[in-house]
Amino acid sequence: MRWIRRNVVVVAGLLTLAYMILPNLVVMVFSFNKPKGRFNYAWQTFSLDAWKDPCGVADLCGSLTLSFQIAVWATIGATVLGTMIAFALVRYRFRARGAINSLIFLPMAMPEVVMAASLLTLFLNMGAELGFWTVLIAHIMFCLSFVVTAVKARVMSMDPKLEEAARDLYAGPVQTFVRVTLPIAAPGIAAGALLAFALSFDDFIITNFNAGSSVTFPMFVWGSAQRGTPVQINVIGTAMFAVAVLMVIGGQLVGNRRKKAATP
Amino acid sequence: MTATAAPPAPPTPPVTDAAVRKVPRRKRLVPYWLLLPGILWLLVFFALPMVYQASTSVQTGSLEKGFEVTWHFQTYWDALQEYYPQFVRSLLYAGTATVLCLLLGYPLAYLIAFKAGRWRNLLLVLVIAPFFTSFLIRTLAWKTILADDGAVVGALDTLRVLDVTSWLGWTADDRVLATPMAVVCGLTYNFLPFMILPLYTSLERIDGRLHEAAGDLYARPLTTLRKVTVPLSMPGIVSGTLLTFIPASGDYVNAELLGSTDTKMVGSVIQSQFLRVLDYPTAAALSFILMAVVLVVVTVYIRRSGTEDLV
Numbered sequence: 101m102r103w104i105r106r107n108v109v110v111v112a113g114l115l116t117l118a119y120m121i122l123p124n125l126v127v128m129v130f131s132f133n134k135p136k137g138r139f140n141y142a143w144q145t146f147s148l149d150a151w152k153d154p155c156g157v158a159d160l161c162g163s164l165t166l167s168f169q170i171a172v173w174a175t176i177g178a179t180v181l182g183t184m185i186a187f188a189l190v191r192y193r194f195r196a197r198g199a200i201n202s203l204i205f206l207p208m209a210m211p212e213v214v215m216a217a218s219l220l221t222l223f224l225n226m227g228a229e230l231g232f233w234t235v236l237i238a239h240i241m242f243c244l245s246f247v248v249t250a251v252k253a254r255v256m257s258m259d260p261k262l263e264e265a266a267r268d269l270y271a272g273p274v275q276t277f278v279r280v281t282l283p284i285a286a287p288g289i290a291a292g293a294l295l296a297f298a299l300s301f302d303d304f305i306i307t308n309f310n311a312g313s314s315v316t317f318p319m320f321v322w323g324s325a326q327r328g329t330p331v332q333i334n335v336i337g338t339a340m341f342a343v344a345v346l347m348v349i350g351g352q353l354v355g356n357r358r359k360k361a362a363t364p
Numbered sequence: 365m366t367a368t369a370a371p372p373a374p375p376t377p378p379v380t381d382a383a384v385r386k387v388p389r390r391k392r393l394v395p396y397w398l399l400l401p402g403i404l405w406l407l408v409f410f411a412l413p414m415v416y417q418a419s420t421s422v423q424t425g426s427l428e429k430g431f432e433v434t435w436h437f438q439t440y441w442d443a444l445q446e447y448y449p450q451f452v453r454s455l456l457y458a459g460t461a462t463v464l465c466l467l468l469g470y471p472l473a474y475l476i477a478f479k480a481g482r483w484r485n486l487l488l489v490l491v492i493a494p495f496f497t498s499f500l501i502r503t504l505a506w507k508t509i510l511a512d513d514g515a516v517v518g519a520l521d522t523l524r525v526l527d528v529t530s531w532l533g534w535t536a537d538d539r540v541l542a543t544p545m546a547v548v549c550g551l552t553y554n555f556l557p558f559m560i561l562p563l564y565t566s567l568e569r570i571d572g573r574l575h576e577a578a579g580d581l582y583a584r585p586l587t588t589l590r591k592v593t594v595p596l597s598m599p600g601i602v603s604g605t606l607l608t609f610i611p612a613s614g615d616y617v618n619a620e621l622l623g624s625t626d627t628k629m630v631g632s633v634i635q636s637q638f639l640r641v642l643d644y645p646t647a648a649a650l651s652f653i654l655m656a657v658v659l660v661v662v663t664v665y666i667r668r669s670g671t672e673d674l675v
Contacts, residue, residue, distance in 0.1 A: 113475030116468045117490055120556055123505035124494050130508060141508050181402035192395035200399065203406055209606070211614025211658055213631045217638055217651040218413035221420045224644070241409040244402060302498055304617060305631075309638065321500040325621055329504060337501040344496035348489050 124341055131334035138328025150331035154339075157330040163320035164336065167301055170232070170316065174239035174300040179293045181240070182247025183285075189248070190255045207245045215242060216309035223310060230312025238310050239300040246299060247292035254288020421648035431644060443649045447633050454629040455657070457544070457619075458612035461551035465559040465608045466601065468552065473563035473600075474593075478572065491560055499554055503621050506550050510540045510622070542624035550618035558607040566600025567593070602669050606662060613658055630654055 104111055130140055134147035155161040185204065189197065207215065219238050228234055262284065266276040304318040311319060321333055421439060425431035444451070476487045494502065510516055517540050520526050529535040534545040570593065578588040594601075616631030630650065637647035 109471050109474050110479060112468075112471035113479075114472075116472040116556070117487070119468065119553065120494055121490060122509065123502040123553065124497055126505040126508050127497060127501055130505075141511060181405060184398040185402040188395040188398035192398075194395050200403060203403065203411070207406070207410055209610060209659075209662065211610055211631070211654060213614040213616065213634050214651045214655045214658075215410070215413075217634055217647060218417040219409065220638060221416045221644065221648060222409070222413040225416050225420075237409055241405060244406060248402075298495065302495075304500060305615075308635070318498055318500050321498060321504070322617075325500070325504055333501055333504075337497040341493065341497045345489070345493055348493070352485065 124337075127334050127337045128341070131331060131338045133331055133334075135331060140329045140331050140334065150335045154332050154335045157332045159315060160320060160330065160332055160336070163315045163317045166232075166314060167317040170236055170239060171297050171301040173236055174243055175293050175297045177236070177240040178243035178247045178296045178300075179289060182244050182292055182296075183251050183289055185244075186248045186251035186255055186288075187285075190252055204245050204248050207242055208249075212242075212305040213309075216306040219306070220309045230310055231314045234310045234312070235307055235314065235316070238306050239303060242303075242306060243296035243299050246295050250292035250295060251285065251288045254291075255285055258284050417648045417652060420644050421652050423645050427642050436645070439645045439649045440653065443646050444653060447630065447650060450628055450630045450633050451653070451657070453627070454613050454631070454654075455661075457548055457551060457627075457629060458609050458615075460548050461555060461612050462559075462605050462609045464548070464552045465556050466605060469556055469559040469563055469604065473560050473567050476564055477567035477570075478575075488564075491557055495557060500617065500621075503550055503554065503617060506546070506553065506622055507541065510546055510549070512539045512541060516540065541622065542627070544623070544627050546622040547619050547627045547629075550622045551612050551615065554615075554618060555608040555612055558611070559604040562604040562607065563597060563600040566597045570596045598669065602666065605665070610658055610662065614654060 130143070131150060132146050132148065133140055133143055134145045134149060135142070136144055150156070185200075188194075189200070216238075219234075219241075223230060223234050258281075263276055263280055266280045271279065302318060304322060307316050307319060308322070315323070317336075321329075324330060324333060419433055420431070422433060422435050422437060423431040424434045424436045424439075472487075472491070476484055476491070480487050508514070517526070517538070520529075520540070521538060526535055526538055526540075529545060530538075534548075535543045540546050540549075574592055574596070575588055578592050583591065613629075614631045616629055616635050619627055619629040619632055631654075634647050634651050634654070637643050637650065641647075
């Protein structure tokens with residue numbers, strides 16, 4: 101009891117962590133289930149069927165591919181546009197900076213459903229056909245602000261003297277940008293791009309409004325919650341989780357090796 | 365969440381008019397060219413839609429005959445009268461979830477920032493990793509966890525907790541699913557990382573020696589927390605609550621998947637009006653009211669918490 105009282109923060113923190121991880125564990129365990137009926141909510145018997153055949157449900161892998169395509173293009177679009185804005189905001193003084201800053205902040209401070217609904221009214225008024233393109237446009241729009249903030253944070257902490265030094269050593273503007281500026285800003289740009297990819301891949305509300313009859317992966321999961329959830333959804337969820345954890349561990353190992361190599 | 369991770373802007377040297385004039389015209393236009401595509405994108409696909417929505421909200425007509433702007437502000441009043449329970453519920457649920465997120469998230473952020481030592485990176489990964497499984501799949505997992513004959517409900521029932529919560533109106537009929545408690549539980553779960561990460565970044569910046577100093581001055585741990593740690597982590601608390609409250613107030617996924625018709629939030633109403641009922645004016649008016657309410661709540665909150673420089 102005394103130990104608990106002294107370590108109350110540790111206990112409370114770990115309990116919160118358990119609360120956060122619990123659903124992931126449930127998703128993992130239920131990926132080995134063999135459900136009776138259409139819904140995979142109660143444990144029946146152990147089975148590897150779903151793992152053997154992850155694409156065995158109609159439209160599931162098609163929706164994954166669509167989500168992936170949209171996320172890749174949205175990431176490219178948002179990262180390019182966002183990086184340009186971030187550089188302009190940090191490196192230059194000009195009129196209307198305040199207005200532009202609020203224009204970038206607002207999409208992050210708006211309930212998603214409001215943005216989703218207003219975009220839909222725009223598309224309806226324009227008579228645009230809802231589908232791949234409207235979803236892509238919407239995703240680039242809401243990822244943009246996040247990329248700008250991520251890149252801005254990095255560019256702000258950059259030392260402008262490094263670029264001056266490059267110029268003193270007779271590097272042209274292009275050379276300076278490619279050889280000095282870009283490599284230093286790269287972690288910020290990468291963070292922004294990763295965030296954009298994750299946001300786009302997982303977005304449901306904005307896609308729900310603007311996708312028409314296209315079905316992305318989150319929309320497939322949403323639909324399956326009403327029609328019946330195939331075990332394959334748990335398999336995909338578990339695989340995503342595993343890939344992410346492996347990527348983080350791999351990144352850490354590479355980072356450690358680099359650190360070791362850097363210290364003689 | 366990265367909005368708060370950004371370090372404060374370093375002071376930039378003042379640019380005088382003379383200095384600006386010396387720069388050739390071609391170079392002076394560089395920032396505008398850099399901004400043009402992105403800002404145009406936001407103007408066309410973020411700002412302009414708001415205008416269209418405003419115009420839609422004062423239209424009358426029907427899907428067959430077409431809609432026309434008639435400055436029919438009555439729609440706002442009608443929408444509010446019909447859907448104010450959903451509005452109140454949304455703010456109530458989002459507010460409760462935000463408070464719960466703060467109560468649950470603060471210890472974990474504190475643990476990672478001050479007590480984790482070499483486990484720090486692992487714990488951070490464990491906070492972010494659940495993100496990678498689609499949030500819809502994770503929300504569906506709560507259906508399993510809170511199932512009527514599941515362990516959680518059984519334990520709560522044995523401990524007589526369900527009697528209390530039923531009396532309070534949070535649960536009903538010895539079940540948790542399809543009650544307010546399930547929806548708030550889902551909301552809290554979904555937005556916890558948005559609370560923890562800003563809290564962590566602001567806690568991490570606190571100098572640990574301040575805690576020692578407080579201890580040397582005979583402050584008890586709770587006093588140190590109240591007078592040193594919490595005030596210094598205020599920016600994290602403010603941005604964490606905003607990042608939780610704003611998206612939670614418009615969310616309809618948790619209410620739809622874990623709730624029932626009695627727990628519908630305003631997001632569900634907007635969604636069904638837009639995509640099923642196709643009553644565009646009412647839907648647009650509702651979404652405008654939601655935006656206005658959120659902006660007012662957020663502005664008042666930021667003013668009162670005294671960290672205006674945050675945004």
